[in-house]
Amino acid sequence: MPEPQWVFPLETALLSDADYAELETIDLSVFNVDTDSAGLERSQLRARDEMVARALKAFSAGGLGMVYVVGHGLDAEDIQRQFDVGSTFFDRVTEQDKAKYAAKISEEGSWAGYKPKGYYGPWDCDENWSFYPETLLRPDMPPYPRFYLHEYREFMEHNHYVVAKKMLHVLSLGLGLPGDALWRLHHRPESNIVSQAPYDHEKPVEWKHSQDHFRFQMYNPRPDDGSFLTQEKLHLRSHRDIGTITLNYSQPIAALQILKPNGTWAWVRHKPGAILVNLGHAMEALTASRLKAAFHRVVEPPEDQREFQRLAIHYFVKLLPDVRIDIPLIQGPDDQFTEYRELGGRPIFYGEWERFRTKLAFQQRPVRPSPQRTAEHALLDMHYRLTPGTKVEARL
Numbered sequence: 001m002p003e004p005q006w007v008f009p010l011e012t013a014l015l016s017d018a019d020y021a022e023l024e025t026i027d028l029s030v031f032n033v034d035t036d037s038a039g040l041e042r043s044q045l046r047a048r049d050e051m052v053a054r055a056l057k058a059f060s061a062g063g064l065g066m067v068y069v070v071g072h073g074l075d076a077e078d079i080q081r082q083f084d085v086g087s088t089f090f091d092r093v094t095e096q097d098k099a100k101y102a103a104k105i106s107e108e109g110s111w112a113g114y115k116p117k118g119y120y121g122p123w124d125c126d127e128n129w130s131f132y133p134e135t136l137l138r139p140d141m142p143p144y145p146r147f148y149l150h151e152y153r154e155f156m157e158h159n160h161y162v163v164a165k166k167m168l169h170v171l172s173l174g175l176g177l178p179g180d181a182l183w184r185l186h187h188r189p190e191s192n193i194v195s196q197a198p199y200d201h202e203k204p205v206e207w208k209h210s211q212d213h214f215r216f217q218m219y220n221p222r223p224d225d226g227s228f229l230t231q232e233k234l235h236l237r238s239h240r241d242i243g244t245i246t247l248n249y250s251q252p253i254a255a256l257q258i259l260k261p262n263g264t265w266a267w268v269r270h271k272p273g274a275i276l277v278n279l280g281h282a283m284e285a286l287t288a289s290r291l292k293a294a295f296h297r298v299v300e301p302p303e304d305q306r307e308f309q310r311l312a313i314h315y316f317v318k319l320l321p322d323v324r325i326d327i328p329l330i331q332g333p334d335d336q337f338t339e340y341r342e343l344g345g346r347p348i349f350y351g352e353w354e355r356f357r358t359k360l361a362f363q364q365r366p367v368r369p370s371p372q373r374t375a376e377h378a379l380l381d382m383h384y385r386l387t388p389g390t391k392v393e394a395r396l
């Protein structure tokens with residue numbers, strides 16, 4: 001077999017500047033988490049503080065909720081290589097193996113493994129492979145992609161130990177907290193294994209230091225045979241991610257849109273080498289809405305890119321499963337669990353909350369016959385909060 005290679009098409013010619021969101025660029029290279037302020041020169045401190053302030057503004061009410069992150073330590077070849085080796089999960093895995101590794105999404109509330117297209121209905125053209133540290137470290141994987149196991153692991157480690165760690169420090173500082181305040185809720189140091197590298201890739205290992213979720217996602221073109229006449233010509237409906245921070249590796253096929261504070265949708269433009277970063281609902285809850293989760297959606301690409309498969313790489317940063325999600329870490333404008341607690345909701349931890357919500361993903365709201373409002377209703381309301389703009393305007 002030749003080395004895998006994922007080839008991207010040209011960028012679309014059908015969108016103009018006005019169609020795109022004007023996102024800030026955050027350069028993480030001006031920031032080193034291990035150097036405290038005392039060790040910085042005045043100009044370095046200024047550069048860091050300016051970057052932190054811009055990031056905070058982008059993720060606060062009135063900001064666009066998404067930034068380009070550069071200076072993250074991966075160069076263009078590293079990213080291209082991850083698309084190359086990631087593509088083998090789709091074109092070099094047999095249908096039998098895809099079925100064998102099927103994720104138990106609605107059964108167990110976990111994305112670990114393979115999600116086929118059509119899972120949610122005929123409109124669903126997306127297939128994806130998801131990994132958590134504990135599954136990516138199990139060498140149990142279909143034969144071809146398994147060949148690149150160490151590369152996925154190293155990529156995942158970089159996302160956790162460098163990119164997520166820095167972003168969490170930036171946000172902590174911006175919120176006036178100690179630099180490591182958020183990182184400590186995402187990382188269990190006593191289970192840290194990175195220092196043991198190079199580890200034996202053939203052996204399963206315990207990796208409990210993080211609960212992050214790594215995904216290769218393939219959006220297949222919709223067949224143009226009329227069978228996809230759905231109410232929404234969307235690949236992914238408007239949603240907020242569940243975790244705290246999402247890292248999306250920028251790629252040239254336009255499809256991702258973000259909801260602007262004025263209620264209109266803007267396309268997200270490709271920036272080569274950058275990571276598109278947005279916050280998820282857990283960060284909004286943790287900060288009592290001081291920081292906002294971005295509503296976003298994935299639509300069909302413009303006409304000149306519509307025939308191509310769109311491979312995406314996402315890294316979802318997650319709280320540790322035993323972090324309480326029903327009590328905010330700081331005070332802010334909207335403590336989202338107020339009603340839940342008032343209705344007698346018991347303490348709820350992140351891992352449980354995520355499983356509860358993953359089971360509900362893209363499902364109809366369950367009917368809970370009850371004459372009275374309960375804490376569970378409050379949880380369901382949070383999950384099903386209506387998002388504006390779920391209809392796509394005319395096709396381009």
Ligand SMILES: O=C(O)CCC(=O)C(=O)O
Nearest residue numbers: 236241248256298312314
């Ligand atoms: O594919 C994209 O650009 C975004 C995907 C997304 O929003 C998600 O998987 O949560």
Ligand SMILES: [Fe+2]
Nearest residue numbers: 239240241296
């Ligand atoms: Fe998302």
